[in-house]
Amino acid sequence: MKHYLLLFFSLFTLLCSAQQTLGGVERLDEEIDLLIAEGAVVEILADGFNWSEGPVWVPELDAVLFTDVPENKLFRWDETNGLQLYLSPSGYTGRAPNEKKAGGNGLILDKKGNLLIAQHGDRRIARVQAPLTKPKGFETVVDRFNGKRFHSPNDLVLSKNNSLYFTDPPYGLSGDKDPLRELETNGVYCLSPNGTIRLVYSGLNRPNGLAFSPDEKTLYVANSDPKRNLWMAFDVVSDGSLTNERVFFDATSFSRAGLADGMKVHSKGYVFATGPGGVLIFSPEGKHLGTILTEERTANCAFNEDESALYMTSDRYLTRIKLKPE
DSSP: HHHHHHHHHHHHHHHHHHHHHOOEEEESGGGGGGTTTTOOOEEEEEOOOEEEEEEEEEEETTEEEEEEETEEEEEEEEEEEEEEEESSSSSSSSHHHSSSOOOOOEEEETTTSOOHHHHHHHHEEEOOOOOTTTTOOEEEEEEETTTTSSSOOOOEOOOSSSSSSEEOOOOTTOTTOOOOOOOOOOEEEOOOSSSSSSEEEOSSSSSSEEEETEHHHHEEEEEOOOOOEEEEEEEOOTTOEEEEEEEEETTTOOSSOSOOOOOOOOOOOOEEEEEETTTEEETTTEEEEEEOOOOOOOEEEEEEETSEEEEEEEETEEEEEOOOOO
């Protein structure tokens, strides 16, 4: 009897310690095998979130940071400590009128290693004060265009010359007719290193995620609209403006749940874009190579430092899939 009890508890411990997984990889073109090995699984690292968003890998912490937008919180996850609350509040501190009081969304690191947050609730791009090991309050990077408050900055990306591009849809407000809305356009903006803010594109009704190609000659922008569910591509001119607009990939006809949202570009030029079904992977030419199926609406993704893993914020989950190293 004792032998069977020991066997039972051994099996129970093994099952409890086993990594939970979900979904899988849909392979539409063999080129995807250059990025994701056969047998790679989608690991669940943490769950229980309201809507997880904006992951960024932070080498200094050897951890991924990400937000829970409705809960106004920012979390940290690493291999040693697992999930920890990193910052609360993350995006709404009461400094701007906002009935929804949503938290932070997109996250990036600037050239000095500071954490920048697209804050839905405070309607600004903010910089976290103090070292990353002991985050405190925020300071405003930009919160207005032509004297008017942004709706709710959503995602952001920094160029090599320190120009900050970000999108401003109305998701942090109650819609296009919210009386607190001050700007007419749901735009893509560029904040230059000298502090000049420009509207560089206004042709999308729900601009969302954005990312540069490795040479920064192309800017990709997602549009999160069921009636126009797609990604655009633009040529980036030397002065930072955008030209030659074109559809990079149109997923409007896709039946799987999910809208074009956050994205990251691999050093080899492949675009990893959250959208219908999970994370769609495109060649630089816009060919759909396959999809990391997450079984949940997926908001954003981020590579770790050596691109050996992709972290994904999938509704209630933080997930990860291992990638092929160089």
